[in-house]
Amino acid sequence: MFRFSVDIIGKREVDRALTAMQATLTDIVPILKKIADDFYATMEERFDREGSYEGTPKWEPLSEGYRKTKEFFFPGKGILERTGALRESITRSNAPGSVFKIENGQLQIGSDLTVNGFNLLKLHSEGYYRPPIRPRFKKALAFYIGSKKVFAQYVKGVNVPARPVVMISGAQKERWRRIIHEELYNRLKPAWEEIQGAQI
Numbered sequence: 072m073f074r075f076s077v078d079i080i081g082k083r084e085v086d087r088a089l090t091a092m093q094a095t096l097t098d099i100v101p102i103l104k105k106i107a108d109d110f111y112a113t114m115e116e117r118f119d120r121e122g123s124y125e126g127t128p129k130w131e132p133l134s135e136g137y138r139k140t141k142e143f144f145f146p147g148k149g150i151l152e153r154t155g156a157l158r159e160s161i162t163r164s165n166a167p168g169s170v171f172k173i174e175n176g177q178l179q180i181g182s183d184l185t186v187n188g189f190n191l192l193k194l195h196s197e198g199y200y201r202p203p204i205r206p207r208f209k210k211a212l213a214f215y216i217g218s219k220k221v222f223a224q225y226v227k228g229v230n231v232p233a234r235p236v237v238m239i240s241g242a243q244k245e246r247w248r249r250i251i252h253e254e255l256y257n258r259l260k261p262a263w264e265e266i267q268g269a270q271i
Contacts, residue, residue, distance in 0.1 A: 102254045103178040106247050110180055113243055114162045121150045125242040130234035151234060157191045160184040198233030
């Protein structure tokens with residue numbers, strides 16, 4: 072009976088390097104933070120350019136009537152900006168309404184800013200339409216605003232065209248791929264060099 076014994080020289084170094092590689096790959100928080108930084112920078116550009124950035128379409132222009140009203144009451148504010156709250160919530164992790172969470176290797180980022188029961192990000196991204204309200208059996212509508220009873224012949228309809236706020240462009244996907252590649256390469260390089268240096 073023959074017994075073969077194989078002793079891998081440098082096995083301890085290889086094991087240590089592989090363990091270091093595994094530990095390196097489990098902590099992806101810095102990678103996700105870099106992706107979040109790129110997301111916020113891109114969203115700033117989209118607001119500055121009113122949607123048109125890296126091949127994404129420009130947002131639909133404001134109606135003429137609303138444009139004039141907005142210029143009077145909110146001078147200098149672009150499309151999807153009135154108070155700036157939506158822009159802040161989608162470009163700053165600590166702004167009111169901002170969603171920013173890194174947990175279990177996942178990044179949640181966006182906005183859940185709500186005004187009058189409407190999620191502003193969803194409202195503007197998908198659009199919203201409500202037809203005019205007219206009385207069916209009476210000459211006028213009657214309703215309360217606070218404690219005051221109000222009469223009206225009709226209530227104007229609402230038509231908010233879809234202006235997609237968050238669109239991930241091909242260029243952005245490529246930047247994120249590069250972020251992941253460079254981060255992993257820089258992390259794994261020392262462990263790989265240690266494996267190559269071990270005598271196996």
